Amino acid sequence: MITTQLLILITVFLIASVISVITGSTSLITVPVMLQFRIEPRTALATNMLALTLMSVGGTLPFIGKGVIDRRRLPLLIVLTLIASIVGALLVLVVPSRSMPLIISISMIVVTVLSIANRKAGIVPAEAIPSRIAEIAGYVVTFILGIYGGFFSGGYVTLLTAAYVMLFRMTFVQAIATTKLINIFSSLVATIIFMIQGIIDYKLGMILGLTMFVGGIIGGRITLSLSTIWLQRIYLTVVSILTIVTLRKSLQPNQSTSTTGELTPLV
Structure with missing residues (x-):
């Protein structure tokens, strides 16, 4: 029932998947909600990763x-992501995630500031080819963020999108579009x-995964129907809100009930 x-x-x-x-x-958005229902943290991260894999597939199709x-x-980006995701997923087994919200929020603040300072980035195709340093930096960032993506994934695609634009x-x-395809490999390996x-809670994961698969398809079609200016506006608005919320939570005292609760059956 x-x-x-x-x-x-x-x-x-x-x-969440549509947006x-x-x-x-x-x-x-999704992992904190799962923790509120007292799902054990590692189970929440793992089950959420299964759902993200299906969402990434749905989000890529359009x-x-x-x-x-x-x-x-794409080939090099995928190889770097596969290796990094393995490292990141293994870290889940040994590294506590308490410090993650603060790291995420700081990173997203940087992204927001840089995005606002470079408003023309991502709106129209750049006339100049990226410098060799920028090109190499893009691959290095892909690997570093891939480790984080395999570990938790919260903010991973957001930061990766900003990196590819800049x-x-x-x-x-x-x-x-490119980050959605790459995220399939990142989430799948993890x-x-x-x-x-x-x-992984397979029953819950498949239910939520199929939900996100549908949401990904809807979100992909919406993306293609919007102008790049509106995509930038939506991106900056949501990222700014999530940055504030995440930073606020990271500065609050740790609450053991949100990270040590036992799994509560949902179905």
């Missing part, structure tokens, strides 16, 4: 054949490792 808690989770995951195709930061995915850089000179649509460790 479907419970009220499960209905709430389905609703939150659907809305996060543009903005990223899905896990900054962009296929539209010519907005950076095919030239370093690779992509438009917002190109960055969104999910496989979590499967091996036996910390």
Whole structure:
């Protein structure tokens, strides 16, 4: 029998997946909600990663054949992401996640400031080819963020989108489409490792995953229908809000009940 808690989770995951195709930061919304229902932290991270994999697939489908995915850089970006995601997923097993909200919020503040300072970035294709330093930096950032993406993923795509706009000179649509495809590999590798460790709630994960798959398709189609100016506005607005909320939570005293609770059956 479907419970009220499960209905709430389905609703939150659907809305978050539609919006996060543009903005990223899905896990900054979904994981805290799961923890509120006293789902054990590692189980929440692992189950959320399974759902994210399906969302990334759904979010990528609308962009296929539209010519907005950076095919030239894609092979190397995928290889770097696969390696980094393995490292990140293994870190979940040994590293406490208490400091993550502060790191995320600081990173997102930097992204917000840089995005506002470079408002033209991502709106129109850059006339100049990225410098060699910027190109190399883009690959280095892909690897570093890939480690974080395999660990938690909250804010991963958001930061990756900003990096590709600023370093690779992509438009917002190109960055969104490319990061969605890359995130399939990041989430999938982490999910496989979590499967091996036996910390995924498969029943809940598949329900939420199918929900996010549908949300990803809807979000992808909305993205293609919007102008790059509106994509930038939505991106900056949501990122700013999430930055404030995440920073506020990171500065609050740790509450053991939100990170040590036992798994409560939802179905």
